[in-house]
Amino acid sequence: xxxxxxHHLPDGTFRNPEGSPVRTNKVNFSYRSxxxxxxxxxxxxxxxxxxxxxxxxxxxNKHKDDDYIAWIGHATYLIKLGETTIITxxxxxxxxxxxxxxxxxxxxxxxxxxxxxxxxxxxxxxNHYDHQDMKTIKKFPYKNAKVLVPLNLGKYFTKNxxxxxxxxxxxxxxxxxxxxxxxLLPAIHWSKRSLTDTNKTLWGNFLIEYKNKKILFACDTGxxxxxxxxxxxxxxxxxxxxxxxxxxxxxxxxxxIYHTTPEEALNVAKDLSSxxxxxxxxxxxxxSFEPVMEPPMRLKENAENYGxxxxxxFTFKIGExxxxxxLLS
Numbered sequence: 001x002x003x004x005x006x007h008h009l010p011d012g013t014f015r016n017p018e019g020s021p022v023r024t025n026k027v028n029f030s031y032r033s034x035x036x037x038x039x040x041x042x043x044x045x046x047x048x049x050x051x052x053x054x055x056x057x058x059x060x061n062k063h064k065d066d067d068y069i070a071w072i073g074h075a076t077y078l079i080k081l082g083e084t085t086i087i088t089x090x091x092x093x094x095x096x097x098x099x100x101x102x103x104x105x106x107x108x109x110x111x112x113x114x115x116x117x118x119x120x121x122x123x124x125x126x127n128h129y130d131h132q133d134m135k136t137i138k139k140f141p142y143k144n145a146k147v148l149v150p151l152n153l154g155k156y157f158t159k160n161x162x163x164x165x166x167x168x169x170x171x172x173x174x175x176x177x178x179x180x181x182x183x184l185l186p187a188i189h190w191s192k193r194s195l196t197d198t199n200k201t202l203w204g205n206f207l208i209e210y211k212n213k214k215i216l217f218a219c220d221t222g223x224x225x226x227x228x229x230x231x232x233x234x235x236x237x238x239x240x241x242x243x244x245x246x247x248x249x250x251x252x253x254x255x256x257i258y259h260t261t262p263e264e265a266l267n268v269a270k271d272l273s274s275x276x277x278x279x280x281x282x283x284x285x286x287x288s289f290e291p292v293m294e295p296p297m298r299l300k301e302n303a304e305n306y307g308x309x310x311x312x313x314f315t316f317k318i319g320e321x322x323x324x325x326x327l328l329s
Contacts, residue, residue, distance in 0.1 A: 006163045007170060007186070013199040014151070017186045017226040021257040027251050038286045043106040045283065045293060050321030054199070059321040060117055067210075067324035069241075071316040072110045074284035075131055075219045078117070079239070081210045081324070082179050086121040088217055089131040090140070090207075096130035096285050103285040106292070110319035113139060121176060121233075122147045122162075125219055126203035127191045130285055132156065148174060148182055150202035170204055183207040185230055187221035189258050207234060213328065216272060217280055218242040222257040223264040227271035236273035239329050244299050245282030248290035259288075262298035266306035266313070276328060277308065279315045 004010075006018045051059075055085060060070060063080070070078040075089040090112040096102045119142045125131055132153070134208075138160050147157050147165045157165045166174060171290040173183035184204040191201045205218040214237045221243065247261045254327070262279065269277040296315040303313040 014202050016188045020188045020224040021222060023257055024253060027253045037289055041286045041289060043286060043292055049317055050107050051317050053111055056319040057115060063321055063323060068321055069324060069327060070321040071318055073107060073318050075281050084120045084176055084180055085117060086123060087119045088123045089125055090136050091130060091133040093133050093135045103287055105284055107284050107318055114141060116141060118142060119145050123206050124149045124153060126189060127153060127201050140307055150184060150204045152201040176223040179211050180233050181209045186226050188224045189220050213238045216240045220259055223260050223267055227268045236275060237275045239278060240269040240272055240274040241278045242268060242278055243281035244279035244295040246287040247289050262295050262304050266302055270306045277313045285319060
């Protein structure tokens with residue numbers, strides 16, 4: 001038999017790339033104290049942080065013949081490339097958890113699920129509730145879309161009548177059309193939706209290659225040596241879209257290895273020789289203890305420490321629609 005890749009364990013579960021950081025056992029967690037502390041986080045955002053929905057719809061229509069990226073909220077983006085519109089980790093529910101449980105949104109999605117433009121490609125990075133939203137998956141209006149998911153996640157789509165579901169291992173790629181290719185790459189994270197399924201499904205980042213441009217959708221991930229390796233193989237990247245929120249869990253534990261801080265996100269981008277950096281995974285749910293507007297501020301303030309001009313490191317407003325040409329220029 002062929003030797004299994006390092007991230008495949010004998011019991012059928014998965015692990016992070018060799019040399020990745022390991023979670024500390026020094027954890028002092030109680031749900032009550034976690035809930036109490038997250039309830040104290042200031043959820044107020046600037047008045048103009050969420051674009052008026054009517055303007056969002058008008059902007060999507062205005063850009064319908066262009067290549068663009070639009071932020072719906074958290075890790076949910078619309079990415080239009082040629083004739084293909086991609087959606088990433090779509091979450092339209094009011095909370096990130098089973099039934100009525102889990103963190104509640106403090107900002108609404110930029111548009112409603114039934115207002116989405118025709119969507120051709122559905123990318124899901126992993127199974128956590130703030131990324132794999134079953135209410136959205138069940139009600140998604142474009143079930144003829146091609147679905148790309150990490151290993152063992154296909155069942156959530158096939159049982160909900162999706163027609164074209166593709167499970168990928170790390171480094172597997174699929175040609176969508178002559179101009180567009182998508183590859184699943186390693187991320188430093190984990191998976192779990194119940195008490196019995198820890199790491200039974202894979203997680204990953206998506207490398208989107210379109211007309212000689214490369215976009216890395218990196219959500220969720222921590223920082224590790226794997227990014228230097230990926231940079232050598234796949235770099236330079238034109239745009240890295242990466243998580244910058246959900247990193248402060250003190251005093252429960254000192255540091256999470258599964259979500260990059262804004263500074264670590266910049267380090268990932270630097271390792272990938274990424275020309276531009278777009279911070280995401282913030283401004284929607286309170287998943288940790290940092291102030292909700294701190295991540296973009298820290299991202300911008302630290303750009304030059306990692307060799308970036310501040311104009312090349314940015315975040316969107318919820319509902320912002322930007323042409324790809326302008327983003328990459």
